[in-house]
Amino acid sequence: MPHKTALVTGGASGIGKATALKLARQGVTVVISGRNAKKGASAVQEIEALACGQAQVRFMPCDVNDEAAVQRLVRQVVSEFGRLDMAVNNAGIYNESATIDQSDTQNFRDMFETNVLGVYYGMKYQIAQMKQQGGGAIVNLASIAGLNGVPWTGTYCATKHAVVGLTKAAALDHAAEGIRINAVAPGAIHTDIIAAQIEAAEAELDAMHPIGRMGQPEEIAEGIVWLLSQESRFVAGHTLNIDGGFQAK
Numbered sequence: 001m002p003h004k005t006a007l008v009t010g011g012a013s014g015i016g017k018a019t020a021l022k023l024a025r026q027g028v029t030v031v032i033s034g035r036n037a038k039k040g041a042s043a044v045q046e047i048e049a050l051a052c053g054q055a056q057v058r059f060m061p062c063d064v065n066d067e068a069a070v071q072r073l074v075r076q077v078v079s080e081f082g083r084l085d086m087a088v089n090n091a092g093i094y095n096e097s098a099t100i101d102q103s104d105t106q107n108f109r110d111m112f113e114t115n116v117l118g119v120y121y122g123m124k125y126q127i128a129q130m131k132q133q134g135g136g137a138i139v140n141l142a143s144i145a146g147l148n149g150v151p152w153t154g155t156y157c158a159t160k161h162a163v164v165g166l167t168k169a170a171a172l173d174h175a176a177e178g179i180r181i182n183a184v185a186p187g188a189i190h191t192d193i194i195a196a197q198i199e200a201a202e203a204e205l206d207a208m209h210p211i212g213r214m215g216q217p218e219e220i221a222e223g224i225v226w227l228l229s230q231e232s233r234f235v236a237g238h239t240l241n242i243d244g245g246f247q248a249k
Contacts, residue, residue: 005029005081006228007074009064009122010091012036012043014191015141015224018217019088022225024051031077033062034091056081064091064118074125084129086228089122089140092159097152108155115159116166123170127179135178137228140167142183144243160185164239171237180236182227187243190214209244 006023010016011032020030024047032047034040040059047057058080062073077084092115096107119140130136145153146160164183171181188205206213223242226232241247 003027004085005031005077005083006086006088007031007033007077007084007126008088008090009033009062009118011088012039012059015186015189015217015220016088016090017043017047018221019090019224020057021047021050022218022221023086023228024048024055024057026225027055028086029056029058029081031058031060031081033060033064033073035061035063037061064089064121065113067117067121067124070118070121071125074129078129083133084126085136087122087126087136087138088224088228089119089126089138091118092141094153094156096155098155099152100154103155108158111156111159112162115156116162119163119166123166123181127170127174127181130179131174131177136180138170138179138181139224139227140181140183142167142185142239144185144187144241144246146183147185147239147241147247167239168237175236180227180233182232182235182237183239184220184223184227185239185241185243185247186215186220187246188214189220190216209246210248211244213244215242215244 006028008016008020011020012034020032024030044057044059060073060076062069093111126138140163142163143160145157146164150157167181167183187209220242223240
């Protein structure tokens with residue numbers, strides 16, 4: 001993918017960082033965004049080193065909960081690199097395991113702000129730019145929780161179901177304009193954040209997947225980059241399961 005520019009929100013860790021690295025290794029100019037500038041700078045150094053200088057990598061601070069900040073981010077990417085060919089709306093949070101009656105309303109609001117409105121803001125301004133330049137590709141991060149009910153995660157499930165709906169409708173709205181919009185639905189992925197939270201339940205999470213283990217960020221990045229590429233040029237409005245067989249059950 002030479003001479004392309006990509007934006008990855010939440011790109012300083014986990015799936016976002018793995019995706020940014022894979023894109024950089026293919027020669028794509030990559031902008032990663034997030035709220036933690038120190039973490040972002042460290043991620044840029046790591047990606048540049050592993051990509052062996054094959055592409056430019058930049059960090060631009062942005063809180064996806066802030067619509068004006070997302071608009072500025074897209075404008076800054078275009079101002080610096082001339083265009084936006086690919087976008088990955090990866091930033092998301094999971095802050096509570098509870099039944100609906102035991103859940104905290106503010107926790108749900110926080111997840112909705114990031115997981116739903118953050119994706120909406122991103123698509124809103126990414127699509128506007130891609131329309132001006134004649135096309136592009138967007139991938140949103142959904143989840144197996146966006147395709148199924150998962151116990152103790154009702155509020156999170158609601159946010160990820162919303163991502164799937166936004167993806168499908170936006171894909172229909174803009175497919176004829178050369179803008180392909182898709183999503184990925186990962187299973188449980190072994191990121192640093194999850195590892196710190198679920199150590200006691202790791203065996204249970206492994207067993208949840210027919211393959212017998214949790215996924216790795218790099219395995220989700222493979223699917224994201226494929227959806228961004230011309231190899232998937234006839235794919236639009238699709239949610240790609242990358243879940244160790246979970247959805248087949």
